[in-house]
Amino acid sequence: MTAYRLSSGGLLDRSKVLSFTFDGRPLRGFAGDTLASALLANDQLLVGRSFKYHRPRGIVSAGPSEPNALMTLGSGARSDPNTKATVAELYAGLTAKSQNRWPSLGFDVGAVNGLLSPFLGAGFYYKTFMWPRQLWEMLYEPVIRRAAGLGRAVLERDPESYEKSWAFCDLLIVGGGPAGLMAALTAGRAGLRVILADEDFRLGGSLLGETETIDGSPAPAFAERVVAELLSLDNVTLLPRTTVFGWYDDNVFGAVERVQKHVAEPSATLPTERVWRIAAKRALLATGAEERPLVFGGNDCPGVMMASAIGTYAQRYGVSAGKSVAIFTSGSSGYRTARGLVARGVTVSTIVDSRPEATEAAPDGVRVIRSGAIVDTKGRKRLSGIVIERSGFEELIACDALGMSGGWSPVIHLACQRGARPVWSEDLKAFSAPDVGGGLRVVGSANGVYTLSGCLRDGAEKATTIAVELGFNAAEASLPVIENEAEPSFAALWYVPGAKSKAFVDFQNDVHARDLGLALREGFGHVEHAKRYTTSGMATDQGKLSNVNAVGILAGMRGVSPAEVGTTTFRPFYTPVSFGALAGTSRDGHATPTRKSPLHEWARKNGATFVDSGLWFRSAWFPRAGEKTWRESVDREVLNVRANVGLCDVATLGKIEVFGADAAEFLNRLYCNPMLKLPVGKARYGLMLREDGFVFDDGTVSRLAEDQFFVTTTTAMAGAVMSHMDYCAQVLWPDLKVRFCSVSDQWAQMAIAGPKARDVLQQLIDEDISEAVFPFLAARSMVLRGGINARLFRISFSGELAFELAVPAGYGEAVAEQIMEAGRAHGICAYGVEALNVLRLEKGHLTHAEFDGRVTPDDAGLGRMVSAQKPDFIGKHLSARYGLTAADRMQLVGLKPVDRDKDMRAGAHLLKEGMKPSTLNDQGWVSSAGYSPVLGHHIALAFLKSGRERYGEKIVVWDKLRDHEMIAEVCDPAFVDPENKKLKA
Amino acid sequence: MASLITCPHCGVRPKEEFAVRGDASLIRPASSASDAAWHDYVYVRVNPRGRTLEHWHHVAGCRRFLVVERDTVTHEVYSVVDGAAAAREVRR
Numbered sequence A: 001m002t003a004y005r006l007s008s009g010g011l012l013d014r015s016k017v018l019s020f021t022f023d024g025r026p027l028r029g030f031a032g033d034t035l036a037s038a039l040l041a042n043d044q045l046l047v048g049r050s051f052k053y054h055r056p057r058g059i060v061s062a063g064p065s066e067p068n069a070l071m072t073l074g075s076g077a078r079s080d081p082n083t084k085a086t087v088a089e090l091y092a093g094l095t096a097k098s099q100n101r102w103p104s105l106g107f108d109v110g111a112v113n114g115l116l117s118p119f120l121g122a123g124f125y126y127k128t129f130m131w132p133r134q135l136w137e138m139l140y141e142p143v144i145r146r147a148a149g150l151g152r153a154v155l156e157r158d159p160e161s162y163e164k165s166w167a168f169c170d171l172l173i174v175g176g177g178p179a180g181l182m183a184a185l186t187a188g189r190a191g192l193r194v195i196l197a198d199e200d201f202r203l204g205g206s207l208l209g210e211t212e213t214i215d216g217s218p219a220p221a222f223a224e225r226v227v228a229e230l231l232s233l234d235n236v237t238l239l240p241r242t243t244v245f246g247w248y249d250d251n252v253f254g255a256v257e258r259v260q261k262h263v264a265e266p267s268a269t270l271p272t273e274r275v276w277r278i279a280a281k282r283a284l285l286a287t288g289a290e291e292r293p294l295v296f297g298g299n300d301c302p303g304v305m306m307a308s309a310i311g312t313y314a315q316r317y318g319v320s321a322g323k324s325v326a327i328f329t330s331g332s333s334g335y336r337t338a339r340g341l342v343a344r345g346v347t348v349s350t351i352v353d354s355r356p357e358a359t360e361a362a363p364d365g366v367r368v369i370r371s372g373a374i375v376d377t378k379g380r381k382r383l384s385g386i387v388i389e390r391s392g393f394e395e396l397i398a399c400d401a402l403g404m405s406g407g408w409s410p411v412i413h414l415a416c417q418r419g420a421r422p423v424w425s426e427d428l429k430a431f432s433a434p435d436v437g438g439g440l441r442v443v444g445s446a447n448g449v450y451t452l453s454g455c456l457r458d459g460a461e462k463a464t465t466i467a468v469e470l471g472f473n474a475a476e477a478s479l480p481v482i483e484n485e486a487e488p489s490f491a492a493l494w495y496v497p498g499a500k501s502k503a504f505v506d507f508q509n510d511v512h513a514r515d516l517g518l519a520l521r522e523g524f525g526h527v528e529h530a531k532r533y534t535t536s537g538m539a540t541d542q543g544k545l546s547n548v549n550a551v552g553i554l555a556g557m558r559g560v561s562p563a564e565v566g567t568t569t570f571r572p573f574y575t576p577v578s579f580g581a582l583a584g585t586s587r588d589g590h591a592t593p594t595r596k597s598p599l600h601e602w603a604r605k606n607g608a609t610f611v612d613s614g615l616w617f618r619s620a621w622f623p624r625a626g627e628k629t630w631r632e633s634v635d636r637e638v639l640n641v642r643a644n645v646g647l648c649d650v651a652t653l654g655k656i657e658v659f660g661a662d663a664a665e666f667l668n669r670l671y672c673n674p675m676l677k678l679p680v681g682k683a684r685y686g687l688m689l690r691e692d693g694f695v696f697d698d699g700t701v702s703r704l705a706e707d708q709f710f711v712t713t714t715t716a717m718a719g720a721v722m723s724h725m726d727y728c729a730q731v732l733w734p735d736l737k738v739r740f741c742s743v744s745d746q747w748a749q750m751a752i753a754g755p756k757a758r759d760v761l762q763q764l765i766d767e768d769i770s771e772a773v774f775p776f777l778a779a780r781s782m783v784l785r786g787g788i789n790a791r792l793f794r795i796s797f798s799g800e801l802a803f804e805l806a807v808p809a810g811y812g813e814a815v816a817e818q819i820m821e822a823g824r825a826h827g828i829c830a831y832g833v834e835a836l837n838v839l840r841l842e843k844g845h846l847t848h849a850e851f852d853g854r855v856t857p858d859d860a861g862l863g864r865m866v867s868a869q870k871p872d873f874i875g876k877h878l879s880a881r882y883g884l885t886a887a888d889r890m891q892l893v894g895l896k897p898v899d900r901d902k903d904m905r906a907g908a909h910l911l912k913e914g915m916k917p918s919t920l921n922d923q924g925w926v927s928s929a930g931y932s933p934v935l936g937h938h939i940a941l942a943f944l945k946s947g948r949e950r951y952g953e954k955i956v957v958w959d960k961l962r963d964h965e966m967i968a969e970v971c972d973p974a975f976v977d978p979e980n981k982k983l984k985a
Numbered sequence B: 001m002a003s004l005i006t007c008p009h010c011g012v013r014p015k016e017e018f019a020v021r022g023d024a025s026l027i028r029p030a031s032s033a034s035d036a037a038w039h040d041y042v043y044v045r046v047n048p049r050g051r052t053l054e055h056w057h058h059v060a061g062c063r064r065f066l067v068v069e070r071d072t073v074t075h076e077v078y079s080v081v082d083g084a085a086a087a088r089e090v091r092r
């Protein structure tokens, strides 16, 4: 045993023992532990295998920058892969599994990759195994994919629930360390609405691992006092366990709150995670600084950790990382950590200082080696010693934990997410935050202020400035007194020369220093190129520890300043966020709205089979006993409509009511056909074009009064037409006196079609609706028997004698039932959208299968509708251009199979007989096809080059995708009743 | 883009409530205008770096077309006005 739990101390509740498992082994920790600290306390230092070489890897950090300790938490559908043990709060019953090892963590056959490492250098993705190509696809890639990689995604349905919420505040503070807490206290006391978010489950940040005393009490106690006061302020909201992952336009921040990731049995009334969008008038980035690892030979051996992490484990979690700890440092922080460890009773044997001179004092009994360099480590699954080189002499020093301290880098990611680049600071020897204006200010060690008193002062001062800016009275903050304060200083040390084994830069992606050299030699020395070529900084930790060293090494090799090398681009997310959290409640049935027609219940009672159609849930057909296929039902419904009568739900059509003195003029400009002189009480088929001359949508326009129109659109284009009308009325013609609104949901509309339609409908209406009084295209309001206000339209999509009846949505179901009752003696049936589609196909009526955006009115055989008289309408000018009026355009035709047993399918192409399929020989396409029960064979609508001149010609219907080919005869698209006798009966 | 748009009718609203239509400086030619004028109006768009005027439709709000003046580089929004008011202004 080497790592162990100290007998006392730490911010733990030692009375609460928590049992958990790691790779099936039962272990115990305390309330207040992270999974990582509990593993360390159990001497489980080896936690994973590296990505490429499968080298044994141990815990490195005590926070979100952790590259190695990625685990799968939970089991089954509740598994969470790639979770950092260093931030995972321990709970009773937690199950954790290591990743990327096979067959076990201790024995991993993939480590043989280490022997192949000469072939796995930088750029190996691009140049190894490139030839022969087939082997890449069949062999190399699958093998590499199996060997590499991290946790596995779970394929089961995620049982967790998620939600999203907005929040608004005067001041958002990101980070609850000394600067953040002091800023929150100052702003909170001044009365600002403050939100303080911190990813940790305990607020305090570095205070929780500090050795300083503040106002005479230990740093964690000070943090506790501040938090208690903040909790007492109504205007302050504390969000622990919340990572602010992104900074977006207008000072909106994205954050994810892990509401109950830390409980074994989540409450059903709470989400597991909650995504916040926080609109903040001002924000403070108090995210602290990250200690840098050192790049030396063997630096990835388990037991080599960040020095500050060893300190945090000892101070906060009461865990010693080893029996004998050594520190490798390029600055004063290493000494400070050593002092803290010794004070906690941890044995520190040696401080290896890369600098020739230092003023810092080492604790009593600790040996200091100046101008020292570690060139190798001993031990494979656990550090047993370090090899030090000084003045050409090597020395082996035994130790079982090594802390690295290569200086500090401010954590500035959020400030750089909107395009501003980090700025190299020669003073700080680090990249610092750019000036991004007053909305987001950087404070504390994120701002390069490294002393505790400096952080507290910076937090208080910036909060005061913001309070004043926002018009609050901020009292002068009284700053606490700090004792034992240390001022860190360090020498930049990007790479430790003389490495005797691999010196890793990026632990998670297995990038070592020589990979960067190779990238530079092969012409990929630009920081963005080097990143992609070596994959340095591309792992799930996004190079939080490694990036600055990679930049420093590139700068050293190129002989320039890190400022010249620059950094790669910072983008959200700061740390990975689960897809579930981002989806929130938008999943399953909530992903898109399900729109049900006001006649839905009527259709359900009549046994409808429903289909998803766009946003709608529509009745497709109404099967009856004995019908085995959908075709049987559809054929019966079609024949019954043609012979008797049927009722169909058409309530999904877009419906828009248009009012105003200029309503007629407005519609006249919207449609390509004339609308100005449409008589009151009449309906008209209307065609809207786009400005480029192609058909946009079709529908009916009914004039209910001089200044009142009722317009329908197709179901699919209802939203687009409404937006188009908004644009035309507001932007193009703002002076027209017209108002309109969508009434799609207000009216239940149904089609009553068939030779007996009038007989059925007349039973519900006192007024005379005979052909003489209410002829084809009549349209007006009327009152149904019983007093329901309705609108009746003599329009027909089926080609039969037909009415469309609209009643207020709430009456739809009752009226439909009445009609079915009245129609019983006439053999009425309910018919669905499938039968409706066959009926319109037989009649040659068009849908968006025909109006696909490439079709002009003339292509569709509707050229005569386009008004030549109107001075202007949408699409007028460009519909007259040459390309749209050419005689060899694809024109609408009908198709009948020559062999009547053959079927045709939409999407097939047309070819002249004997011609090879090619783009050049393409004669057109089939837009809609189906079986006509009236004709007893399949029919199709198609667009054929100069098609209207070619009736009677035989044409090949070619569908290579479905391996289908047949001969069809070109004909008039109106297969049934071309003279419109039935329509006008 | 922008995260928040201050609609002159509805107040500060999230961008998800809007649909961006594009260049708000276009003026629809008369139907008798030249083919070239119509070609420019329907097909040709500039892709400005910096200040630009755009129509944003407040689809999930007041349904008004707004003219949003914003910067394509910094994403700063300079002004938001009602589209009909702006169209009348241009015509004057």
Ligand SMILES: [Zn+2]
Pocket: B007, B008, B009, B010, B011, B058, B061, B062, B063, B064
């Ligand atoms: Zn609005």
